[in-house]
Amino acid sequence: MVTATQSLRPxxxxxxxxxxxxxxxxxxxxxxxxxxxxxLLIVAVLVFELFRGSAVARHRFGWAFFVTxxxxxxxxxxxxxxxxxxxxxxxxxxxxxxxxxxxxxxVFLAELAPQRISxxxxxxIELLAAVPSVIYGLMAIFTLVPLLRDYVQPFLxxxxxxxxxxxxxxxxxxxxxxxxILAVMICPFIISISREALFGVPREQRxxxxxxxxxxxxSTWQVVIPHARLGIIGSVFLALARALGETIAVTMxxxxxxxxxxxxxxxxxxxxxxxxxxxxEATGELYLDSLVELGLVLFLLTMVINALAQLLVVLxxxxxxxxx
Amino acid sequence: MRNxxxxxxxxxxxxxxxxxxxxxxxxxxxxxxxxFPFPIYSKWFEEFPKQEPDVQINYQSIxxxxxxxxxxxxxxxxxxxxxxxxxxxxxxxxxKPLHFPTVLGGVVPTYNIPGVSQDLKFxxxxxxxxxxxxxxxxxxxxxxxxxxxxxxxSAAIIVVHRSDGSGTTFVFTDYLSKVSPAWKxxxxxxTSVKWPAGIGAKGNEGVAGYVxxxxxxxxxxxxxxxxxNHMGYGSVRNAAGNFVKADLESVTEAAAxxxxxxxxxxxxxxxxxxxxxxxxxxxxxWLLVPSKIDDPAKKKAITGLLRWMLLGGQxxxxxxxxxxxxxxxxxxxxKAIALVN
Numbered sequence: 195m196v197t198a199t200q201s202l203r204p205x206x207x208x209x210x211x212x213x214x215x216x217x218x219x220x221x222x223x224x225x226x227x228x229x230x231x232x233x234l235l236i237v238a239v240l241v242f243e244l245f246r247g248s249a250v251a252r253h254r255f256g257w258a259f260f261v262t263x264x265x266x267x268x269x270x271x272x273x274x275x276x277x278x279x280x281x282x283x284x285x286x287x288x289x290x291x292x293x294x295x296x297x298x299x300x301v302f303l304a305e306l307a308p309q310r311i312s313x314x315x316x317x318x319i320e321l322l323a324a325v326p327s328v329i330y331g332l333m334a335i336f337t338l339v340p341l342l343r344d345y346v347q348p349f350l351x352x353x354x355x356x357x358x359x360x361x362x363x364x365x366x367x368x369x370x371x372x373x374x375i376l377a378v379m380i381c382p383f384i385i386s387i388s389r390e391a392l393f394g395v396p397r398e399q400r401x402x403x404x405x406x407x408x409x410x411x412x413s414t415w416q417v418v419i420p421h422a423r424l425g426i427i428g429s430v431f432l433a434l435a436r437a438l439g440e441t442i443a444v445t446m447x448x449x450x451x452x453x454x455x456x457x458x459x460x461x462x463x464x465x466x467x468x469x470x471x472x473x474x475e476a477t478g479e480l481y482l483d484s485l486v487e488l489g490l491v492l493f494l495l496t497m498v499i500n501a502l503a504q505l506l507v508v509l510x511x512x513x514x515x516x517x518x
Numbered sequence: 519m520r521n522x523x524x525x526x527x528x529x530x531x532x533x534x535x536x537x538x539x540x541x542x543x544x545x546x547x548x549x550x551x552x553x554f555p556f557p558i559y560s561k562w563f564e565e566f567p568k569q570e571p572d573v574q575i576n577y578q579s580i581x582x583x584x585x586x587x588x589x590x591x592x593x594x595x596x597x598x599x600x601x602x603x604x605x606x607x608x609x610x611x612x613x614k615p616l617h618f619p620t621v622l623g624g625v626v627p628t629y630n631i632p633g634v635s636q637d638l639k640f641x642x643x644x645x646x647x648x649x650x651x652x653x654x655x656x657x658x659x660x661x662x663x664x665x666x667x668x669x670x671x672s673a674a675i676i677v678v679h680r681s682d683g684s685g686t687t688f689v690f691t692d693y694l695s696k697v698s699p700a701w702k703x704x705x706x707x708x709t710s711v712k713w714p715a716g717i718g719a720k721g722n723e724g725v726a727g728y729v730x731x732x733x734x735x736x737x738x739x740x741x742x743x744x745x746x747n748h749m750g751y752g753s754v755r756n757a758a759g760n761f762v763k764a765d766l767e768s769v770t771e772a773a774a775x776x777x778x779x780x781x782x783x784x785x786x787x788x789x790x791x792x793x794x795x796x797x798x799x800x801x802x803x804w805l806l807v808p809s810k811i812d813d814p815a816k817k818k819a820i821t822g823l824l825r826w827m828l829l830g831g832q833x834x835x836x837x838x839x840x841x842x843x844x845x846x847x848x849x850x851x852x853k854a855i856a857l858v859n
Contacts (some may be wrong), residue, residue, distance in 0.1 A: 267683075268706035340731055365676060365716050366732065450681030450718025462718040467681075471720060474553075474581030475683025475709040477607065482583075 219231040241493065248487035250479050259487060267450040267472070272484035272493050276452040280369065280462035281495065284444060285437040287373025287458065288380055293430055295377075296384035300426075303385070304392035305414050316389060331446035332373040339366035339447055342374075347459050358456040370458040374445050380433035387396035387432065391425025392418060424507060433505040438496055441466040465492040541615070543659060545819045550578040551585020551598030554685045555803045558621055558838050559598065562831050566762055566823055569830075573819040578751075582685055583709065589615060595816055597806035600685020600710065601692075614809045616857055617784040618824055619802035622773050622841035624741035624764040625690045626751035626799070630654065630729050631656060631671065636667035638752040639664045639761045642790075642798070645700035645754065648675055648736060651715030664755070671734070677716025678728045678737035683709040686722070690738050693789035697798075741769065742839035755792050756798040768797035769841035777846035786853070800841075810859045817858065826853050849857040 214220040251259065255272065262273025299319075303312045343366030350360045395418045395471050401415035419426070449461020449470060476482045556579035563575040580588075582599035589597035590611050602617055627640055630749050644660045647653035653660055656670045680687045705711050719728045722743040729737040729740075741764045744751050753763040775793030780786050780795040790798045806825070811817040828848045835842040843851075 264712070266712040267710045268708045268712065327672065335727060336731070343732070365717055367719075369727070445681065445720055446724065450720075451713065451716070471682040471718070472710050473583075473683075475583040475685075477583040477586055477709070482587075 206280050244486055244490040244493060248483045248490055250485045251483035254480060263454060267481055276454050277465045277468055277488060279454050279461050281438055281464040283369050284372040284376055284464055285434060287375035287435045291377040291433060292381050292384060296381045297388060297451055299385045299388050300388035300392060301414060304389045319382045319385050327440060327443040330375055331443035334371060334443060334447045338375060339371055342366050342371055359458045362457040362459050364459050365461060368459050368461045372444045372448040375447055376437045376440055380437050383433045384429045387429035388426045391422035395421045417493050423510060427507055434499060435496060439466055441470045445470050545573050545815045547575045547668055547819055548594045548680040549596045550580050550594045551686060552582045552586045552600045552717060552803055554600050554623060555621060560834055561834050563829060566826055570822060596820060598721050599806055600686045600803050602804060616809050618805045618807060618851055619784050619843060619847060621835045622769050622800055622802055624769040624797050624800045625686055625738050625789040626741050626764045627736060627738050628729055628744060628749055628751045629654060629667055629736040630733060632733050634668060636668050640752050641755045642697035645702045646694050649677055673734040676732055676735040678725050678735050679713050679716055679718055681718025682720050686740050689799060691797045692787050696790045697711060743842050745839050754798050756796050757792050760792045760794060761794060762797045764797045766841040768795050769800045769843050772796035772800035773847060774844035777844055807858055809857060821855050821858050828852055
């Protein structure tokens with residue numbers, strides 16, 4: 195991005211600068227530059243404040259904060275691992291469910307469905323994206339959790355109980371409930387953006403594939419989807435970012451228990467949930483600073499995952515395919 | 519033109535003086551803290567200015583921890599907390615805060631056992647055992663012996679506790695710490711603790727919701743919440759050995775029982791209080807007022823508020839579900855108002 199704008203900008207002297215200023219180009223550049231830099235400024239202030247606010251906890255626990263499991267406000271012992279684990283596991287469950295489902299839906303809406311049905315469905319999907327997360331949370335408490343507790347989890351326990359992920363008592367609330375409600379919440383993002391990406395594939399690409407004797411499925415799978423790959427990956431990572439940071443809906447159904455368990459039936463905890471739960475009543479410097487440090491950890495986690503996304507995009511682009 | 523300007527000035531200046539004067543006379547008091555007494559505080563802070571039209575009070579229910587922090591930073595004129603401040607917290611304050619109990623609340627065990635409609639009776643050991651995860655079935659002898667004639671099922675107990683930091687949790691864990699050495703040693707008392715068992719739900723409504731829809735579960739909620747939502751709850755055996763069901767009288771009784779041994783700074787826990795009818799899981803909630811207020815107008819307003827709260831204000835407590843302060847405590851607090859300089 196940066197290199198692109200720099201190469202577009204002509205090397206100009208003071209006279210050219212004034213001419214451009216009068217024309218408005220330079221004004222537009224400066225104003226948009228100012229807007230763009232506020233984003234950087236916000237990120238910088240955020241990191242700085244989180245870093246400064248967590249000083250006591252960082253000095254006290256050091257790197258051990260990331261790998262210890264104990265979270266005991268009475269004894270003032272704090273470790274982030276159960277929260278990191280819960281955040282990653284719930285997001286992973288959500289992606290595992292939402293990605294295939296949403297991709298299938300996006301392919302149908304973009305490639306196979308009649309225009310009117312596609313538009314109507316898309317309208318509804320975008321409506322889902324606008325539902326406040328507390329509504330999803332309530333829905334989860336009153337319908338999803340009882341459903342999981344009484345039917346789904348006992349069934350999974352019976353059929354797949356040999357796996358460590360589906361063992362133990364069934365409370366209803368836990369990693370699985372949180373992952374499922376997150377999946378529902380992020381589907382609209384993936385569907386909506388992927389559908390747009392698929393629409394963006396030039397008509398000639400499809401026609402060429404069909405002319406070569408490909409069936410419609412082969413054309414979609416081997417030409418259209420690879421071509422729209424970047425948009426699809428982008429949608430998945432946007433959804434993942436939402437899943438990592440989702441607070442209220444997760445807090446309501448995850449069971450809020452800071453321990454690490456393999457079973458998806460067990461109650462867990464996420465970083466965003468513990469912040470929402472404990473921040474207001476946290477007394478004592480170490481406790482408060484540990485919570486702020488958790489905020490820093492969540493920020494780092496999101497950054498690492500975004501970096502991985504960029505890496506993935508670069509790697510797949512290099513392999514060379516329909517996309518430039 | 520010139521005349522017009524003069525006329526404008528003649529009109530505007532008295533108006534500005536009038537406006538500025540009335541704004542100046544109004545004393546704006548900012549306060550923040552506990553969420554548990556918020557309904558009664560918002561009632562009080564609406565009623566008090568009717569007596570003292572010059573005072574306006576703005577209360578933000580951001581949580582006890584937040585109230586203490588804001589008071590320490592001097593961004594509010596007084597704070598409010600559901601747990602008394604520790605010596606360490608007080609030592610770090612620039613101006614020493616004074617504690618003033620305002621009303622009382624209780625915490626009650628609520629449960630959902632299919633087929634059991636009677637009110638259960640809980641001994642302290644049974645409650646501690648359940649929340650420690652040591653009593654894991656409803657037909658445990660510890661529960662059966664205090665509930666003869668109740669058909670308790672042989673089902674696993676699902677424990678539901680608060681996930682958000684809260685004064686309710688503090689009172690409940692403070693009580694368990696007093697009655698169970700095992701609890702005190704392994705868990706302790708705080709607004710959030712490391713729970714040995716169960717799942718966490720956010721807020722009274724979260725706990726109540728989970729208990730309502732989860733068979734064989736038990737949780738704890740504020741007495742007010744249980745009363746307002748017509749929930750059933752169990753009775754608890756108090757220090758005198760009687761099973762007491764929480765209501766406004768039994769909670770006030772707990773405060774009266776503790777009044778005799780009340781320290782001068784009012785920082786006292788009244789869980790497991792003596793008294794035949796005292797409900798054992800009761801608590802005060804406190805206003806935290808700085809012992810030195812520089813602005814004389816603010817000092818007058820705050821001390822006036824405290825005086826009114828102890829006399830006229832108490833009658834608003836009952837209808838909102840809060841237990842009023844016993845007479846002994848009111849008398850003691852009236853003397854303590856003089857400590858605000």
